[in-house]
Amino acid sequence: MVDRPEISDNGGDKYKYGFVTDIEAESVPCGLNEDIIRMISAKKNEPEWLLEKRLKAYRHWLTMVEPEWAKLSYDKVDYQSLQYYSAPVQKAKPKSLDEVDTKLLDTYNKLGIPLKEQEVLAGVAVDAVFDSVSVATTYRAKLAEKGVIFCSVSEAVQNHPDLVQKYLGSVVPYTDNFFACLNSAVFTDGSFVYIPKGVVCPMELSTYFRINAKNTGQFERTLIIAEDDAYVSYLEGCTAPQRDENQLHAAIVEIVVMNNAEVKYSTVQNWYPGDKEGKGGVYNFVTKRALCKGKNAKVSWTQVETGSAVTWKYPSCVLAGDNSSGEFYSVAITNNHQQADTGTKMIHLGKNTKSKIISKGISAGFSNQTYRGLVKVAKGADNARNYSQCDSLLIGSSCGSHTVPYVENANKSAVLEHEATTSKISEEQLFYCLQRGLTEEEAVGLIVNGFCKEVMQHLPMEFAIEAAKLINISLEGSVG
Amino acid sequence: MDFFVKNLWGEDIPSLAGLRDKGKISFAEQGFPTIKTEAWKYSYFQPEDLGILQADVSEHICGEDCHCHEKQDLPFDAYRLKICNGNVSGHHFDFPEGILVKSLAEAIYDGDVKNYLNKSFDMNLFPFAALNTAYLEQGLFVCVERGFCADKPIYLNYHNHAEKNIFCNIRNIFVVESDANIVLIEDFNSEKDGQYFCNTVNEIYIGRNAHFRHYKKQNESAKAHHIALNCVNVKQNGTYTSFCHQNECIFARNETYVKLLEEGAEAKVDAVYKLQNNGHSDITTNIRHLAEHTVSNQLVKGVLSGNSKGVFQGQIHIAPDAQKTQGYQLHQALLLSDDAVVDCKPELEIFADDVKCSHGATSGDLDKNQLFYMQSRGIPYDEAKQILIDAYLNEVYSHIADDEIRQWIQKK
Numbered sequence: 075m076v077d078r079p080e081i082s083d084n085g086g087d088k089y090k091y092g093f094v095t096d097i098e099a100e101s102v103p104c105g106l107n108e109d110i111i112r113m114i115s116a117k118k119n120e121p122e123w124l125l126e127k128r129l130k131a132y133r134h135w136l137t138m139v140e141p142e143w144a145k146l147s148y149d150k151v152d153y154q155s156l157q158y159y160s161a162p163v164q165k166a167k168p169k170s171l172d173e174v175d176t177k178l179l180d181t182y183n184k185l186g187i188p189l190k191e192q193e194v195l196a197g198v199a200v201d202a203v204f205d206s207v208s209v210a211t212t213y214r215a216k217l218a219e220k221g222v223i224f225c226s227v228s229e230a231v232q233n234h235p236d237l238v239q240k241y242l243g244s245v246v247p248y249t250d251n252f253f254a255c256l257n258s259a260v261f262t263d264g265s266f267v268y269i270p271k272g273v274v275c276p277m278e279l280s281t282y283f284r285i286n287a288k289n290t291g292q293f294e295r296t297l298i299i300a301e302d303d304a305y306v307s308y309l310e311g312c313t314a315p316q317r318d319e320n321q322l323h324a325a326i327v328e329i330v331v332m333n334n335a336e337v338k339y340s341t342v343q344n345w346y347p348g349d350k351e352g353k354g355g356v357y358n359f360v361t362k363r364a365l366c367k368g369k370n371a372k373v374s375w376t377q378v379e380t381g382s383a384v385t386w387k388y389p390s391c392v393l394a395g396d397n398s399s400g401e402f403y404s405v406a407i408t409n410n411h412q413q414a415d416t417g418t419k420m421i422h423l424g425k426n427t428k429s430k431i432i433s434k435g436i437s438a439g440f441s442n443q444t445y446r447g448l449v450k451v452a453k454g455a456d457n458a459r460n461y462s463q464c465d466s467l468l469i470g471s472s473c474g475s476h477t478v479p480y481v482e483n484a485n486k487s488a489v490l491e492h493e494a495t496t497s498k499i500s501e502e503q504l505f506y507c508l509q510r511g512l513t514e515e516e517a518v519g520l521i522v523n524g525f526c527k528e529v530m531q532h533l534p535m536e537f538a539i540e541a542a543k544l545i546n547i548s549l550e551g552s553v554g
Numbered sequence: 555m556d557f558f559v560k561n562l563w564g565e566d567i568p569s570l571a572g573l574r575d576k577g578k579i580s581f582a583e584q585g586f587p588t589i590k591t592e593a594w595k596y597s598y599f600q601p602e603d604l605g606i607l608q609a610d611v612s613e614h615i616c617g618e619d620c621h622c623h624e625k626q627d628l629p630f631d632a633y634r635l636k637i638c639n640g641n642v643s644g645h646h647f648d649f650p651e652g653i654l655v656k657s658l659a660e661a662i663y664d665g666d667v668k669n670y671l672n673k674s675f676d677m678n679l680f681p682f683a684a685l686n687t688a689y690l691e692q693g694l695f696v697c698v699e700r701g702f703c704a705d706k707p708i709y710l711n712y713h714n715h716a717e718k719n720i721f722c723n724i725r726n727i728f729v730v731e732s733d734a735n736i737v738l739i740e741d742f743n744s745e746k747d748g749q750y751f752c753n754t755v756n757e758i759y760i761g762r763n764a765h766f767r768h769y770k771k772q773n774e775s776a777k778a779h780h781i782a783l784n785c786v787n788v789k790q791n792g793t794y795t796s797f798c799h800q801n802e803c804i805f806a807r808n809e810t811y812v813k814l815l816e817e818g819a820e821a822k823v824d825a826v827y828k829l830q831n832n833g834h835s836d837i838t839t840n841i842r843h844l845a846e847h848t849v850s851n852q853l854v855k856g857v858l859s860g861n862s863k864g865v866f867q868g869q870i871h872i873a874p875d876a877q878k879t880q881g882y883q884l885h886q887a888l889l890l891s892d893d894a895v896v897d898c899k900p901e902l903e904i905f906a907d908d909v910k911c912s913h914g915a916t917s918g919d920l921d922k923n924q925l926f927y928m929q930s931r932g933i934p935y936d937e938a939k940q941i942l943i944d945a946y947l948n949e950v951y952s953h954i955a956d957d958e959i960r961q962w963i964q965k966k
Contacts, residue, residue, distance in 0.1 A: 143592065453892075468907035472874070477902040481915050486889035489918035496904050496911040 089346055092316030095181045095286050101160040106153050108132065111259055114159045118228050121235060131248035131258035138252045144415035145444045145476055148384045151322050151357065158260045160287040162204055201226060201265045201281045203294055223268035224279055227295050230266035237268060241299055245328040245365045253324040253359040257293045264294035269304035278534055280309040291322040300335035302368065307338040309537055316346050317354050320383060324359045333368030340533050342541055345381035352411025355383025362389035366398035374401035376532045378541040380548040383412060390419035393427035400429040403529040407548045408441030417447035422458040431462035434526050437473035438549055444476040451488040458488040466496040467525055519546040562691045563659050570662060577677060577687025584681040596865040596897040597807055597836040604751050604779060607721035630958040632709035639714055640722030641692055652702035658725055661695035670727045674757045674785035675811060682781045686723055686755045693725035700731040707737035715745030722752040732761040739959065740770040749777040756784045760792040768796040771963050772806060780806040790816035797954055799963050800827040800835045807836035814848035824953050825854045829862035836865040843872045843879045852883040855950050857943055858894035866898040874905040883913040888920065888946060
């Protein structure tokens with residue numbers, strides 16, 4: 075049923091998601107100005123207040139300059155040459171999966187996310203975002219029984235405007251940073267999750283992002299709200315076709331966590347990383363932030379970053395509620411000419427707040443990777459506790475690995491610890507594996523997987539298996 | 555920006571005048587660092603905070619109440635040098651053969667410093683070093699000749715006893731030739747509780763298999779601003795060992811910029827800061843491993859109480875091809891009051907794969923269980939606290955190899 079994917083690049087890369095779906099798309103002209111924003115807003119039939127928000131953000135964005143403090147070097151994006159909206163043409167909004175264009179369903183099948191099957195078997199609700207719009211969301215009825223709202227942000231704007239208006243931009247204001255501001259002006263779609271009071275979400279929620287169209291930027295926006303005593307585990311996956319030019323992905327994820335609620339957010343990011351010479355690939359400039367508003371609130375970020383030519387991403391936790399806790403588990407792998415500047419921010423504001431950071435970075439080939447993190451304890455955050463550990467592994471003599479933690483403590487009762495190590499794969503371990511008959515590549519894969527285990531065990535099972543495979547694929551060709 | 559009007563020595567030497575102009579331009583371009591200057595984001599002040607600065611042009615006939623030229627009581631024997639109110643006092647040059655000491659002006663005139671002056675740093679990265687170059691005049695040139703091992707340390711006393719708001723702009727150049735061995739003690743102290751701005755730059759060149767031990771004790775007026783930059787170049791199998799002790803001071807920054815240029819070069823950079831009131835103490839290090847088989851070690855500890863702020867920024871840089879290197883770094887801060895703040899940024903920048911690098915940073919209060927245990931054994935609270943603080947700092951002090959110097963530094 076599935077044709078062999080057409081791959082534009084024949085450099086022998088192992089990026090199996092690099093195909094392009096040939097589908098008629100509806101888009102706006104290239105360029106960015108107030109008219110384009112009005113056009114996007116009109117296409118989505120948005121209320122006036124949202125358009126106002128977008129325009130306000132756009133006007134502010136014009137005054138901002140692109141940040142250059144990260145240890146990244148890339149050709150700057152020409153924001154006027156991008157398309158800010160691209161959507162596959164669909165006759166009417168599909169009510170169920172049967173009405174979704176088969177080409178789209180095929181695409182997701184090829185990506186290993188059979189939406190239909192998943193609905194019946196896997197028990198994971200999926201929101202599939204294709205370029206600028208959400209094309210399908212599964213399991214909605216079952217979730218609705220519990221009162222859980224899981225839909226695209228565009229639908230939420232129409233159906234739950236009060237919630238969106240209350241929380242959108244409350245964690246990441248449009249003034250936050252250059253990319254967040256751009257997103258606030260032009261965001262097109264994303265997922266919206268609302269877990270009402272006392273509800274434990276009966277299944278894992280998942281969003282799958284796919285960039286297909288050429289020269290588009292994807293600007294999605296995810297908003298998760300967990301009311302008192304609620305619990306949800308949310309997964310996010312991303313891929314893009316293999317193209318020679320760079321694509322831009324600038325997303326915002328906002329999470330609001332109330333009293334005693336818990337949100338687990340897991341990402342497996344596998345955007346097209348560019349070819350061996352560093353040509354093409356996705357620029358991934360993402361702002362993710364969780365606000366622990368209530369007491370005993372809990373947030374955990376788990377990320378496996380293997381794709382993207384350039385990653386600029388700092389999932390953060392604002393621990394405002396007393397006793398709240400934030401966790402960050404990250405594995406980042408860069409190979410060939412990939413660059414990643416990633417880390418987290420833990421802002422302790424409430425009393426007895428706790429945070430834990432485990433970051434594992436693996437650089438190979440000519441790649442460069444930076445862990446950049448902030449742990450900040452405000453004056454009133456009595457008994458705050460942080461533990462950070464950042465380990466880096468270097469494979470090959472041409473890669474770089476950097477660690478830039480910022481630790482700011484203004485409370486004497488806070489206890490903060492940070493440690494970082496950098497080394498290469500131990501010769502003894504490698505020798506032992508080789509001596510047992512493993513090839514060098516297998517041995518490196520095994521050792522790296524062991525190195526990352528601490529993080530991987532925090533991923534939901536299906537994701538963990540996929541992530542372990544991804545690590546091996548990402549490292550292919552980096553040894554010997 | 556003009557700090558003061560003064561005719562500097564050697565305005566008629568074109569190369570020197572040109573260098574000063576370059577410094578002026580570079581400083582004007584960079585300006586005073588602000589919160590947005592990455593290297594200074596935790597330590598910055600407004601130019602107004604310095605007040606109106608003047609240079610001390612008096613002939614140094616100190617008043618009767620000034621003990622400036624009396625021999626300071628030192629528990630060890632040393633070759634003494636003195637810089638008073640930012641000016642080199644000329645009558646202490648009784649050195650053995652093998653150690654050449656001149657004032658910087660003399661050394662410039664004699665052409666001794668051609669290969670050294672302003673050769674160890676890029677002015678555009680260090681705003682205050684650019685300022686230092688713009689007003690280059692005072693300072694010392696010390697050269698320890700090949701193979702010479704000094705029998706006692708060089709003691710360099712920076713003394714300030716001015717009534718006015720003095721600008722002390724000092725540039726020292728230390729050259730330790732191959733196989734030589736020297737210990738330098740820098741002692742910054744002041745007579746009165748005066749306000750002044752001390753901006754020193756030390757350029758240190760360590761030759762093959764040479765060893766340089768560098769101790770610094772800073773015990774200045776609480777109103778003083780103190781910025782010091784030590785640029786160190788270490789050649790094959792040379793070692794640089796430094797210890798910096800900072801006490802209460804409204805703004806103090808000690809920056810150590812070490813380049814390990816050749817195989818086997820080694821650097822140890824340790825520091826302690828103790829603040830009680832409104833002080834601000836900044837220890838910044840940048841160890842650049844530029845060759846294979848180089849080693850660096852850093853240990854910095856601070857004790858903060860009152861309203862004080864401690865800052866540690868440390869970088870270990872490993873250049874591509876600098877394989878088989880080791881770099882370790884640890885910063886610990888003890889916060890004893892509700893208003894004390896510590897900001898730290900330990901940084902690793904690694905471009906080679908066969909390396910062992912690690913860094914750690916911790917901060918927190920004293921362990922309550924330890925305090926309780928000691929109290930339960932009959933030791934009063936304050937005493938118990940002091941014992942714990944001493945024990946905590948002792949780990950760094952114990953790195954000082956010379957016993958007498960250690961005792962002297964530990965003594966307030």
